[in-house]
């Protein structure tokens with residue numbers, strides 16, 4: 001049974017397509033891809049802008065950082081452009097955004113819920129992903145462009161957008177492990 005699922009997994013390639021302005025989301029995408037590869041699942045982590053053909057992939061995981069409540073435009077464009085291909089494949093979406101260390105479970109839940117990018121409702125409707133997830137992100141002040149530095153200087157900006165790396169690697173790996181389990185199961189069943 002195990003050898004049958006490994007054979008089936010060999011015939012599928014997963015795309016982890018991402019949009020990352022300063023590198024935080026790229027790191028999350030790379031970690032997700034590495035977990036899938038540990039399960040023997042062939043996986044490419046690529047910037048969405050460099051993906052030419054979604055049909056090359058049997059499964060797509062798409063992620064972007066969120067700025068002012070929205071996914072980055074190139075990530076939204078990607079999902080809209082390939083809507084029909086994505087709607088016929090297993091798809092998961094993730095977003096990286098909230099910053100800081102939540103003091104309580106309730107605060108964590110509230111921050112993750114509030115950071116859900118506004119495009120997720122549309123994409124749930126159009127491509128019916130198997131899951132959507134928001135992860136805490138990272139902010140490196142020295143990398144910010146002029147506009148983002150100015151946004152941070154607005155009232156409460158430094159509180160809402162603290163500097164640091166708040167990515168929760170355990171939660172990211174657990175999510176990727178869940179997807180890997182589903183894929184092993186699904187592709188073994190099609191055998």
Ligand SMILES: Cc1cc2nc3c(=O)[nH]c(=O)nc-3n(C[C@H](O)[C@H](O)[C@H](O)COP(=O)(O)O)c2cc1C
Pocket residue numbers: 019020021022023024025026065066067068069070096097098099115136137138139144147148149151152161
């Ligand atoms: C100007 C600015 C606005 C931001 N707005 C949001 C936001 O609305 N929601 C959110 O969850 N995170 C927000 N963030 C945090 C980023 O999404 C977070 O730093 C993310 O991990 C950055 O990923 P990247 O380096 O891959 O672009 C903002 C960050 C900056 C600098």
